[in-house]
Amino acid sequence: MTTYDIIFYLFAAVTLLSAFFVVTNRNIVHSAFYLLFTFFGVAGIYVMLGADFVAIVQLIVYVGGILILLLFGVMLTNKITNIEIKTDSINALPASIVLGLFTGALGAAVLNTNWKVVESPAPEATTTALGNLLINEYALIFELLGIVLLIAMIGAASMARK
Amino acid sequence: MTYFLKFWQGLGTILIGMKVTFRHLFIPAVTIQYPSVKPELPERERNRLYVNMDDCIGCLQCARACPVDCIEIETVKSIPGEDLGKTSNGKKKALWVTKFDIDIAKCCYCQLCVFPCPTECIYMTDVYEFSEYERENLIFDFVTLTPDERQEKKKNYEEFLIKKEAEKAEAARKKAEEAAQKKPENNKEEDKLNDKDDKPKEQE
Amino acid sequence: MIYDWLFRLTGSETAAAIIQSLLPLFLFILPFALFAVLLERKVSAHMQDRLGPMRVGYHGILQTVADIIKLVQKEDIVAKDNDRLFFDLSPVIVFTGSYAAFAVIPFSGIFLGSNIDLGLIYIVAVTGLVVAGILMGGWASNNKYSLLGAMRAAAQIISYEIPTLLIILVVIMVSGTLNLYTLSEWQTSYFWNWLILGGPVFGIEKLLFIPLMMMSALIIFTSTLAEVNRTPFDIPEAESELVSGYHTEYSGMKFAMFFLAEYANMFAVAAIVSALFFGGFQSPFGYLGDLFNLPWLIPIEQFFWFTVKGIFFVFVQMWLRWTLPRFRVDQLMTFCWKYLIPFAFVILIIVGLITVLV
Ligand code: SF4
Ligand code: SF4
Numbered sequence: 001m002t003t004y005d006i007i008f009y010l011f012a013a014v015t016l017l018s019a020f021f022v023v024t025n026r027n028i029v030h031s032a033f034y035l036l037f038t039f040f041g042v043a044g045i046y047v048m049l050g051a052d053f054v055a056i057v058q059l060i061v062y063v064g065g066i067l068i069l070l071l072f073g074v075m076l077t078n079k080i081t082n083i084e085i086k087t088d089s090i091n092a093l094p095a096s097i098v099l100g101l102f103t104g105a106l107g108a109a110v111l112n113t114n115w116k117v118v119e120s121p122a123p124e125a126t127t128t129a130l131g132n133l134l135i136n137e138y139a140l141i142f143e144l145l146g147i148v149l150l151i152a153m154i155g156a157a158s159m160a161r162k
Numbered sequence: 163m164t165y166f167l168k169f170w171q172g173l174g175t176i177l178i179g180m181k182v183t184f185r186h187l188f189i190p191a192v193t194i195q196y197p198s199v200k201p202e203l204p205e206r207e208r209n210r211l212y213v214n215m216d217d218c219i220g221c222l223q224c225a226r227a228c229p230v231d232c233i234e235i236e237t238v239k240s241i242p243g244e245d246l247g248k249t250s251n252g253k254k255k256a257l258w259v260t261k262f263d264i265d266i267a268k269c270c271y272c273q274l275c276v277f278p279c280p281t282e283c284i285y286m287t288d289v290y291e292f293s294e295y296e297r298e299n300l301i302f303d304f305v306t307l308t309p310d311e312r313q314e315k316k317k318n319y320e321e322f323l324i325k326k327e328a329e330k331a332e333a334a335r336k337k338a339e340e341a342a343q344k345k346p347e348n349n350k351e352e353d354k355l356n357d358k359d360d361k362p363k364e365q366e
Numbered sequence: 367m368i369y370d371w372l373f374r375l376t377g378s379e380t381a382a383a384i385i386q387s388l389l390p391l392f393l394f395i396l397p398f399a400l401f402a403v404l405l406e407r408k409v410s411a412h413m414q415d416r417l418g419p420m421r422v423g424y425h426g427i428l429q430t431v432a433d434i435i436k437l438v439q440k441e442d443i444v445a446k447d448n449d450r451l452f453f454d455l456s457p458v459i460v461f462t463g464s465y466a467a468f469a470v471i472p473f474s475g476i477f478l479g480s481n482i483d484l485g486l487i488y489i490v491a492v493t494g495l496v497v498a499g500i501l502m503g504g505w506a507s508n509n510k511y512s513l514l515g516a517m518r519a520a521a522q523i524i525s526y527e528i529p530t531l532l533i534i535l536v537v538i539m540v541s542g543t544l545n546l547y548t549l550s551e552w553q554t555s556y557f558w559n560w561l562i563l564g565g566p567v568f569g570i571e572k573l574l575f576i577p578l579m580m581m582s583a584l585i586i587f588t589s590t591l592a593e594v595n596r597t598p599f600d601i602p603e604a605e606s607e608l609v610s611g612y613h614t615e616y617s618g619m620k621f622a623m624f625f626l627a628e629y630a631n632m633f634a635v636a637a638i639v640s641a642l643f644f645g646g647f648q649s650p651f652g653y654l655g656d657l658f659n660l661p662w663l664i665p666i667e668q669f670f671w672f673t674v675k676g677i678f679f680v681f682v683q684m685w686l687r688w689t690l691p692r693f694r695v696d697q698l699m700t701f702c703w704k705y706l707i708p709f710a711f712v713i714l715i716i717v718g719l720i721t722v723l724v
Contacts, residue, residue, distance in 0.1 A: 003380045029505060033452055036459075036498050056484050056491045064494025064527070068520055071501050075513070127483045127544060169705060173584075179689040183413045193417040 008048050015041030032067070032074050039063050053126050208271040209290040211264055213304040217249040217283030220257035224275035224284050232268035233275060236261035238315050241322040249281045258319075259305055260312040266292065267300040389477075390468045399629040400430045405677075406684050413688040440618040448615065449506035456503030457616065457623035463495030464627040467634045472547045474647050474668035485546040486534050489638060490527060493593065496631070497523050500602075500612050503624075507615035515611025518695065519595055519602035525702045526592040526599075532710035533586040536717050537642050540565055540575070546638075550646025557650035562643040571724045578713050578720075583643040585706050585713075587679070590635040592702070594628065596683050598690040601698060636679030637672070647672035 018037035025031045039062040046055035134142050194201050203209075220237035237257040240246055246255035276285055294300055305312065372382035404419070404427065411418030419426030444453065470485040472478035482488060497520050504516020540561065541549055553560045562583050564572035592599035603611030613624045640646060647668040655663030693701065 030449075030452070033498075033502055036495075036502075040495075052482065052484055056487050059491035059494055060487070063498060064491065064524070068494070068497055068501065068524060071498070071505075072517070072520070075501075075505060075517070169709075176686075176690065180685060183685060183689045186415055187409070187412050189415050191412065191417045192415050193420075195417070195420060 004048070008045070011041045011044035011048065013041075014038075015045065028074050029071070032071050035070070036063060036067055039067060050124070051126060053130050203288055203290075206286075207288060207290075208273050208286045210266060210287050210292055211269065211275070211302075212285060212287045212289075213262060213264070214283040214285075215259065215262065215304055215306045216247075217251075217281040218259055218262070218304075219249060219253055219255050219281055220259040221280060223278040223280065227274045227278045229272060229274060230268050230270055232265040234261060234263045234265075235259060238319045240315075241318050244318075249283070251281055253281060258307070258312075258315040260307065260315060262304040263301050264304070265301045267297050387469070390471075390473070394473070395465070395468065395626070395630050395633070398633055399626050400434070402629045402632065402677075402680060403430045403433070403625075405681070409681065409684045410688050413685075434622070437618060437622045442618040442620065443615075445508070445615060447508045449508065452502045452506035453615075454620070456499050456506060457620045457627070459499030459502060460496050461623045461627040461630075463492050463499055464631045464634060466492040466495065468630070470546055471634065471637045472550055472641065472647055473672055474665045476665045477669070478547055481545065481547050483543075483545050485549075486538070486544045486638075486642075489634070490531060490534070493523065493527065496627070503616070504612035507612070509615050511608045512612050512614050515602045515604075515608045515614070518608075519612060522595070522599065522602060522698060523593050525699060526589040526706075529585055529589040529702065529706040529710045530593065532707065532714055533582045533589070534642070536578075536582050536710070536714050537561065539714075539717055539721055540579075546641050546646065550641055550648055553645040553648060556652065557645065560643065560645040560648075560650075569724075571720060574720055574724070575717075578717055579643065581709065582713055583639065585710055586642065587639050587682075589702070589706055590638060591683060591686070592698075594631040594635050594683075596632065597687040598693050599698065600692055601695055604692055632680050632683060633676055636676045636683070639679055640672070640675040644675055646675075 015038055018034045018041065021034040022031045022038060025034065039058065043055040043058045043063075046052075046058060220235060222235055222237075225231075225233040225235050236259070238260050240256055240258055246258070248254055271286075273286060292300070307315070372385050373379065376382050376385070407429070408418045408426075419429035422428040422432045444450065467489045469480045470478065470482060470488050500519045500523075501516045504512040504514075504519070507513070537549070538544055541552055543549055543552065552566065554566055557563065559566040562579050564575035564579060567575070595602050602608075603613070608614070613621055616624060637646075649667055649671045653664050653667050655661060655667060
């Protein structure tokens with residue numbers, strides 16, 4: 001077991017454990033905080049896979065943006081409004097049946113696939129390549145995505161003004 | 163247009179402010195390094211009181227003047243034959259001061275006790291560092307007599323009183339005897355005067 | 367590079383990496399924090415015509431050491447209704463976030479933690495950790511002042527990240543790199559080649575760049591100042607209204623960690639500004655090592671210049687602190703959204719046009 005393996009298992013454990021807590025915790029703010037570790041672990045795994053840009057963007061978007069937004073929402077609504085936020089489990093039986101089936105299917109797929117094993121190449125910086133692809137090859141899609149996001153933003157702003 | 167104007171004004175005023183603060187960086191500090199460098203006190207400063215017991219005649223003027231009653235004085239009359247000396251301005255002392263406590267913790271530094279003193283023996287010093295851990299330690303005792311001496315003076319006076327009583331009784335008996343014979347007037351008046359002087363002292 | 371040398375010394379990649387990642391903490395952040403706290407107190411004192419700490423050591427130079435010893439001894443108070451786990455975790459996360467930023471800051475030509483291509487964006491990313499940590503601390507304290515402070519801090523940091531990112535984009539467009547080391551190398555060791563003076567390009571382009579870059583430097587300095595919650599942007603810990611914001615409930619070493627993180631952040635921000643616009647670790651006028659042909663001198667000189675620039679910007683932060691009063695929340699947001707962001711956008715567009723056309 002090399003150092004890299006240890007680091008990978010560390011990140012994997014962090015991700016899985018915190019994800020487990022996110023789901024099982026009864027306090028919704030706690031869940032939101034545990035989500036931080038999940039995102040962080042996932043970013044770590046991205047780095048291990050050589051996707052440094054994706055990892056950083058994961059941190060910026062999820063930790064710096066979405067998580068904070070989530071926390072704001074949860075904190076501001078949790079105690080101020082007197083509405084109980086449900087964190088109980090409901091419909092346990094049907095859910096566990098579906099979950100069992102799904103897990104079984106996934107497990108079977110993983111076990112039965114003939115995985116191709118290749119020597120992993122040394123991770124290289126992906127930023128330049130990604131940038132070139134985005135601006136040259138997929139410029140149109142990139143711009144379109146930008147416009148879609150802009151429209152969403154304008155829509156949100158106009159809804160908030162009403 | 164006002165938008166840009168505001169921006170430039172903001173920038174400019176920030177720079178002006180920074181200039182001011184930067185100038186102050188080099189202005190010598192006004193801080194006085196207190197325990198090592200002491201500030202010069204103004205004339206007529208009011209700090210801890212001091213009583214020069216050599217001059218105190220035990221007249222209680224200061225204790226009466228004090229608005230917070232923080233001066234406590236007890237005096238004992240001297241007996242004839244004891245020489246208490248004179249004050250520096252020539253008054254003759256007649257009372258032993260057996261208790262002269264100033265509770266500085268209560269003192270409000272109003273200086274009202276200083277002016278009535280006929281011998282100018284209670285006055286403000288320049289001592290202002292006298293913090294203590296116990297409040298009792300702030301009661302300053304100015305009496306120069308030792309505790310034994312105080313007891314002695316009290317005893318002396320009491321003995322003197324007893325003696326005098328005895329003498330008086332003797333005198334009264336004699337007088338009665340004499341009165342039975344001649345009826346002299348002078349002695350009686352003297353006795354009355356003595357009584358008047360004694361009564362307030364015993365109350366204190 | 368230090369890493370290679372450590373690798374040869376210890377013979378193990380892991381050991382070398384661990385030692386290298388600890389170096390900035392013990393060789394730089396801790397001494398710097400000690401120094402900066404003293405500097406802060408001295409600067410503030412002298413700006414107000416006072417003397418500041420004078421007792422411990424000559425002119426109080428050992429004051430912060432004494433303070434640290436005091437902080438270590440302090441009782442760690444945890445209130446009954448604090449959320450124990452997150453209350454304990456929050457200072458660690460905040461400190462991790464601000465310490466992680468040091469991984470990509472080039473201290474000198476031979477020392478930088480990780481020479482990754484994403485340096486600048488990475489710093490922005492780990493700042494997110496600080497925000498989360500602050501929110502966590504504020505919420506776990508179970509104190510309304512803490513919570514308000516944390517909310518304000520998060521809102522402020524997120525808003526001011528936008529102008530920061532826009533200016534970083536400007537720098538990327540001009541220099542073509544996100545790597546802080548390459549960026550510093552690119553702005554050679556002569557001050558007229560620094561980005562604030564147009565960068566190492568010549569002709570009309572340089573002339574056009576100078577005012578734009580000065581504006582950009584101003585904007586990024588302001589917005590990063592807001593990101594580290596310093597006056598005039600200190601509404602998250604406004605003493606007069608919120609006690610001291612998100613770390614009101616903290617005491618002892620946990621408070622010390624917040625404190626250390628704040629000063630580490632101050633330096634990180636100063637280092638970013640100097641790396642982006644003021645040549646990073648480069649000397650303003652060549653190297654003595656080059657002049658006398660002593661190659662070993664150059665890294666030391668670079669470290670010296672890096673520290674000097676960093677401390678200068680930290681000094682400017684303190685200087686501003688004692689010059690300007692605190693913003694109101696609405697002014698804060700107005701300043702960001704109505705002034706900094708439009709200006710940054712305009713600069714972005716103009717610089718884009720210049721780089722394409724000229
Ligand atoms: S200064 Fe004022 S309060 Fe103090 S002992 Fe004299 S009369 Fe009393
Ligand atoms: S007024 Fe002066 S002389 Fe009289 S009791 Fe006070 S200190 Fe003594």
